[in-house]
Amino acid sequence: MKKFKKVLALYLIAIMTFSLINVGAYAQENEYEVDVPIISVREGATESEINEAIQQAANDDLSQPRASVLVIKPFLIRSGNTSSCQLYLSWSCPGYQCSMISFSSLRLHNNSVLSPVTYSNIGGSTIQCQTGSNGSAFVLNVTIPTSVSTVYATSTNVMAYILTEGWVSTTSFTGRVPFN
Amino acid sequence: MDNAQRLIEQYKNKVINIGIKNSFNLFEDWLKKDYVISTNFEECEDIKRAAYIEILSSNRLQGVKKESLKFLCFIIKNEGEGEEYYKLLHSKGHECNIIYAVFEEKTNYIGSNCGKLFLDLVIERGIEEKDYQQNSIKLIEYLSRIEALEKGWY
Numbered sequence: 431m432k433k434f435k436k437v438l439a440l441y442l443i444a445i446m447t448f449s450l451i452n453v454g455a456y457a458q459e460n461e462y463e464v465d466v467p468i469i470s471v472r473e474g475a476t477e478s479e480i481n482e483a484i485q486q487a488a489n490d491d492l493s494q495p496r497a498s499v500l501v502i503k504p505f506l507i508r509s510g511n512t513s514s515c516q517l518y519l520s521w522s523c524p525g526y527q528c529s530m531i532s533f534s535s536l537r538l539h540n541n542s543v544l545s546p547v548t549y550s551n552i553g554g555s556t557i558q559c560q561t562g563s564n565g566s567a568f569v570l571n572v573t574i575p576t577s578v579s580t581v582y583a584t585s586t587n588v589m590a591y592i593l594t595e596g597w598v599s600t601t602s603f604t605g606r607v608p609f610n
Numbered sequence: 611m612d613n614a615q616r617l618i619e620q621y622k623n624k625v626i627n628i629g630i631k632n633s634f635n636l637f638e639d640w641l642k643k644d645y646v647i648s649t650n651f652e653e654c655e656d657i658k659r660a661a662y663i664e665i666l667s668s669n670r671l672q673g674v675k676k677e678s679l680k681f682l683c684f685i686i687k688n689e690g691e692g693e694e695y696y697k698l699l700h701s702k703g704h705e706c707n708i709i710y711a712v713f714e715e716k717t718n719y720i721g722s723n724c725g726k727l728f729l730d731l732v733i734e735r736g737i738e739e740k741d742y743q744q745n746s747i748k749l750i751e752y753l754s755r756i757e758a759l760e761k762g763w764y
Binding site: 471473474475477480481483484507509514516518520527529530532550551552553554555556557558560561562564565566567568570571572573591592593594595596 | 612613655656659660662663664665666667668669676702703704705706719721722723725728729747750751754755758763764
């Protein structure tokens with residue numbers, strides 16, 4: 431019995447040590463998880479319908495706790511009931527003017543361990559934005575099957591270019607991207 | 611020294627386009643290039659949606675009647691000098707069959723799905739002389755685009 435307890439204790443110590451090593455590596459890569467809403471907009475949508483979609487994305491933003499004056503979040507627009515989607519980044523930095531957003535990597539994927547699927551994986555890019563204290567910028571087109579209702583985004587080293595400050599680091603976004 | 615002052619010191623002397631070229635003239639000038647073709651904005655659903663989302667989510671429409679918006683749009687052909695824009699996006703893993711630029715005169719909007727093309731257009735459009743003289747925030751924005759182009763931030 432004593433031997434069994436010793437083995438169990440060693441096993442638990444090994445698991446805890448392994449977990450700590452993983453946490454360290456995770457933090458070094460500067461990866462975070464956030465939800466990415468997928469908003470369906472029908473083909474030929476009117477301006478007001480598009481505006482409603484933007485408001486929906488904005489409300490999702492506001493529902494999240496804010497730790498910084500600068501918030502950057504992704505959202506997906508699905509074109510009607512098709513697999514054609516567009517990824518946007520929305521930003522908000524009251525009192526400042528943002529003109530660019532950059533990241534080292536951005537990957538859209540599912541969250542399955544058994545059958546992982548990557549929908550898009552782009553390397554270091556800078557997105558030129560319409561300068562302002564808030565807005566949304568088109569990033570890329572991506573094909574996501576209509577059967578998929580949830581997508582996750584993993585990004586690293588997300589930064590915003592604030593006219594008066596230069597490049598400012600912000601929380602990288604990584605997490606669920608819901609489809610409507 | 612803040613970033614605005616740094617931009618003025620490093621890039622103001624690199625501004626060559628003093629005076630704003632209007633959207634229609636800029637569009638017409640680019641159509642003269644053999645790798646650029648005009649397209650009907652209203653018929654391109656994805657392009658139209660992206661332009662509206664970018665305009666509506668900023669404060670560009672304040673004081674502008676939405677019905678009065680007039681869009682112009684061109685597409686870059688994947689050949690000749692145009693090929694470079696495609697190579698840039700594909701090298702970063704973008705799924706991209708068409709590279710385009712959209713112009714709207716009332717809101718002064720220029721949009722593109724290619725950062726390099728956006729920078730080329732915005733820099734060619736220029737900066738108003740009064741903004742240049744007064745070191746306004748518009749000049750700072752303009753200088754940040756010059757810096758981005760020079761450093762390959764696209």
